[in-house]
Amino acid sequence: MNELKIVGKSINKIDAKDKVDGSAIYPQDIYLENMAFGVTIRSTRPHAFIKVDTKEAGKIDGVLKVFTYKDVPGKNHHGVVLKDHEVFASKKVRRIGDPIAFIVAETKEIAEYAKNFIKVEYEDIPAVFDPEEAMKEDSPKVHDRDNVFYHFKIRRGDVEKAFKECHVIVENVYKVPMVDHAFLQPEAGVAFLDEDGRVVVIASTQYPHFDQEEIAESLGVNKEMVRVLTPAVGGAFGGREDITVQIHLAIAALTLKRPVKTVYSREESFLAHSKRHAMKMYYKTGALKDGTLLALEAKIIGDSGAYASWAMNVLRKSAVHATGPYYIPNVKVDSFAVYTNNPFTGAMRGFGATQVPIAYEQQMDILAEKLGLTPIEIRLKNCFREGSETATGQVLEGFVPLERCIEELKSF
Amino acid sequence: MEAIKPKNLEEVLEYKSKYKGDAKIIAGGTDLIIKIRKGEENPKALIDISSLNELKGIRETLEYIEIGPATTFTEICECILLNKNLKGLKDAARSVGSPQIRNRGTVGGNICNASPAADTVPPLLALDSILVIEGKGKKREIYLKDFFKDKGRGELEGDEILTKIKFKNPLKNQGLGFYKLGLRKALAISRLSFAVFLEIDEMNRIEIVRIASGAIGKFPMRELEVEEYLTGRIINENTIEEAETLLERVIFERLKGRQTAKFKSIAAKGVFKKALLNALYLCKGVNDFEKN
Amino acid sequence: MILKKIEVNINGRDYCLDVEENLRLIDLLRDKLKLTGTKEGCGEGECGACTVIMGGKIVNSCLVLAFQADKSRIITIEGIEEDDVIKNSFIEEGAVQCGFCTPGMVLAAKSLLDKNLNPTEEEIREAISGNLCRCTGYNKIVSAVKKAAKLKRGGDGE
Numbered sequence A: 001m002n003e004l005k006i007v008g009k010s011i012n013k014i015d016a017k018d019k020v021d022g023s024a025i026y027p028q029d030i031y032l033e034n035m036a037f038g039v040t041i042r043s044t045r046p047h048a049f050i051k052v053d054t055k056e057a058g059k060i061d062g063v064l065k066v067f068t069y070k071d072v073p074g075k076n077h078h079g080v081v082l083k084d085h086e087v088f089a090s091k092k093v094r095r096i097g098d099p100i101a102f103i104v105a106e107t108k109e110i111a112e113y114a115k116n117f118i119k120v121e122y123e124d125i126p127a128v129f130d131p132e133e134a135m136k137e138d139s140p141k142v143h144d145r146d147n148v149f150y151h152f153k154i155r156r157g158d159v160e161k162a163f164k165e166c167h168v169i170v171e172n173v174y175k176v177p178m179v180d181h182a183f184l185q186p187e188a189g190v191a192f193l194d195e196d197g198r199v200v201v202i203a204s205t206q207y208p209h210f211d212q213e214e215i216a217e218s219l220g221v222n223k224e225m226v227r228v229l230t231p232a233v234g235g236a237f238g239g240r241e242d243i244t245v246q247i248h249l250a251i252a253a254l255t256l257k258r259p260v261k262t263v264y265s266r267e268e269s270f271l272a273h274s275k276r277h278a279m280k281m282y283y284k285t286g287a288l289k290d291g292t293l294l295a296l297e298a299k300i301i302g303d304s305g306a307y308a309s310w311a312m313n314v315l316r317k318s319a320v321h322a323t324g325p326y327y328i329p330n331v332k333v334d335s336f337a338v339y340t341n342n343p344f345t346g347a348m349r350g351f352g353a354t355q356v357p358i359a360y361e362q363q364m365d366i367l368a369e370k371l372g373l374t375p376i377e378i379r380l381k382n383c384f385r386e387g388s389e390t391a392t393g394q395v396l397e398g399f400v401p402l403e404r405c406i407e408e409l410k411s412f
Numbered sequence B: 001m002e003a004i005k006p007k008n009l010e011e012v013l014e015y016k017s018k019y020k021g022d023a024k025i026i027a028g029g030t031d032l033i034i035k036i037r038k039g040e041e042n043p044k045a046l047i048d049i050s051s052l053n054e055l056k057g058i059r060e061t062l063e064y065i066e067i068g069p070a071t072t073f074t075e076i077c078e079c080i081l082l083n084k085n086l087k088g089l090k091d092a093a094r095s096v097g098s099p100q101i102r103n104r105g106t107v108g109g110n111i112c113n114a115s116p117a118a119d120t121v122p123p124l125l126a127l128d129s130i131l132v133i134e135g136k137g138k139k140r141e142i143y144l145k146d147f148f149k150d151k152g153r154g155e156l157e158g159d160e161i162l163t164k165i166k167f168k169n170p171l172k173n174q175g176l177g178f179y180k181l182g183l184r185k186a187l188a189i190s191r192l193s194f195a196v197f198l199e200i201d202e203m204n205r206i207e208i209v210r211i212a213s214g215a216i217g218k219f220p221m222r223e224l225e226v227e228e229y230l231t232g233r234i235i236n237e238n239t240i241e242e243a244e245t246l247l248e249r250v251i252f253e254r255l256k257g258r259q260t261a262k263f264k265s266i267a268a269k270g271v272f273k274k275a276l277l278n279a280l281y282l283c284k285g286v287n288d289f290e291k292n
Numbered sequence C: 001m002i003l004k005k006i007e008v009n010i011n012g013r014d015y016c017l018d019v020e021e022n023l024r025l026i027d028l029l030r031d032k033l034k035l036t037g038t039k040e041g042c043g044e045g046e047c048g049a050c051t052v053i054m055g056g057k058i059v060n061s062c063l064v065l066a067f068q069a070d071k072s073r074i075i076t077i078e079g080i081e082e083d084d085v086i087k088n089s090f091i092e093e094g095a096v097q098c099g100f101c102t103p104g105m106v107l108a109a110k111s112l113l114d115k116n117l118n119p120t121e122e123e124i125r126e127a128i129s130g131n132l133c134r135c136t137g138y139n140k141i142v143s144a145v146k147k148a149a150k151l152k153r154g155g156d157g158e
Ligand SMILES: Cc1cc2nc3c(=O)[nH]c(=O)nc-3n(C[C@H](O)[C@H](O)[C@H](O)COP(=O)(O)OP(=O)(O)OC[C@H]3O[C@@H](n4cnc5c(N)ncnc54)[C@H](O)[C@@H]3O)c2cc1C
Pocket: B024, B025, B026, B027, B028, B029, B030, B031, B032, B033, B069, B070, B095, B096, B097, B098, B101, B104, B105, B106, B107, B108, B109, B110, B111, B112, B113, B117, B118, B119, B120, B156, B160, B161, B162, B163, B187, B188, B189, B190, C044, C045, C046
């Protein structure tokens, strides 16, 4: 057989050279002729009705236009699964950081200055920050619907019966906080019209094709009229899956017919993009005297914040991974995604599979301790092997090298 | 805003007397630029002293070590004049921010910014430093311990600037220890810090002790009650433990009602002890204490 | 806006420029001179993406006002020569992912190796401690700096 050219070799990253030279172009590095600059006005309240007055700001010398929901030509919404984000908040804001207006001016300095003249009147309404509170019937509603917008169930065997047969049962509640991706390149973008009159949006994004659809829908034009270009992306980790700068820039460029740029500060970046879901995990795990796992009952509550983003996929994954890589014959898992007035949460490295190990692995350690086993023994006893069946009924075929991996740990 | 780059100290004082409080000195700018950008400071003029050699550098006189306020943390770390009994000052300078911050940030800025977490202030307090303050045609000295008025505010008139920091060159049986608790290794503002200056005799009796804490009150300060307790005592496990207990009580009292009271008063014991042992080590030249 | 005249040498070239008095060095480099290899990750001295070498020392260009840089010599990533060993080691060791931290990292590494061709791992980590990287987990950056040091000493880098 011919020797492989690539597989098994260490290959230099194709764009590494440009990056070490400093010549790789990120959106903030783009400067175009006649380019205007935009800054975003964001809500400072978590839950309030708003009235916005942009007149004063609009009159400032050098301000080209202040965009609000009234200036969205198409649909004033976006969202990767549910269209529950507004491009600009129309009647109410649902979290600190909701975009309300976009000031476009000749220079960044003028746009920043004009910020001081935008008047936003807030009429605060009761807010909810604890997802368990939000699940209650009489809690404030973040959207015009029940705050619980997703419930995923896994049922396997008979947990109630199985718990009766267990030698030990360990019951605990685990909480993990929100986490920010903190990718190093804050959001930025440029939009302009090309020779054919199409809107071109250059932004660091994980989903140019998705963005194209969302931008087109908000502009009220065909997808073909929107081009999304992705230059160098300064880290993402899931945090660039939702819309941030794209639609604002597209609307501004289309309306003003000139290039418009925006660059978020680090602080605004924190406000603008999603977070990893905070979760509260109720775990009850039972085992036989020899350490064999018999039953798991788990309730996992994910704080989706003000918007859904990928919550369904994330909470489904949390549930699917709730047993960890361990065979358990009787399983009952309920996972929920809940709206609150917190920052919205979405994709971040692991997509829901990252939170649950905090719970299931600690359960394993506590069970081991109660049974007088070592952490390694209890894991070897229960870990997935070739042919194991997961709680959702998937039979693991092919290569499942977990046992070897745990064996390796013995020497530490 | 007017940007001024004077050629010498005289010009600085001239501008300061003209603009008074409307002009701000800018040294490394690592505090001030952030404040200006956040709108917390809005000076009419900035007077840059970052490249004024007159205000930089470390000198030794017969009795004193003198440090120019525009001396950077990096310059302190690299200075051979600061002998090893002053290790605590270097440790504090080395613990600031990051290499980039240490290359710009100055000891004068650290003092004048008057943050409770300013890392070089506790060691300078423990050294009983004196500040030389000048205005056009005037000059005065003030002990660093009397300098702070409130969080973020030192005792400086609008037309005055800090021109020198000085302290007595330590003797052989004296030592300055420092220890800082940050959330991580680099770029971590102090959660808590201690500096201890110690002189002991051959019998391990404490002749002089000066203790300064950082990030606890409104500004770094001396811990006089603990100093008083320790002075004249033989240093051993017992006295240290007593001192720690006293310190815990003092700090809990000071922070009473604040969320951090319990954590900080307990953590302070450990941080203080490390600073004290560091100082002791320098006095004795060996680390034989812990073994006794 | 009042303008101030400054003279700076950037990457070996002398400039005489009129700058706004509140302009930061990073804005001068990026917006005025289009030296966009210097990145802004935080604007507060926390991330080091804006690192440049000024007067032989690394500084955060977001925390220097342009007028303060008058009469100084500055090196940005664009001033590092084409076939530089540090840059090549970064490429070969897989120390570059998204690349946003890379210019600052390379300059921090250069500043270390200019003084010390035989740094310990701890010294390398200390030297890059003002530069955040969210992608690599730092290990590959550390090995890149080690390799560069070795190559500069005349070894083969392995
Ligand atoms: C990322 C980061 C990390 C940091 N980490 C630390 C840390 O770990 N520990 C720590 O202690 N600090 C830390 N700091 C804060 C800062 O670097 C220090 O306080 C530093 O000493 C400030 O010095 P400067 O020369 O930069 O001051 P500037 O910003 O130039 O000045 C600060 C203030 O002092 C005044 N001033 C300066 N010099 C004089 C003078 N000679 N006479 C009168 N007034 C004067 C200025 O007018 C201004 O009000 C950090 C800052 C940043 C941005």
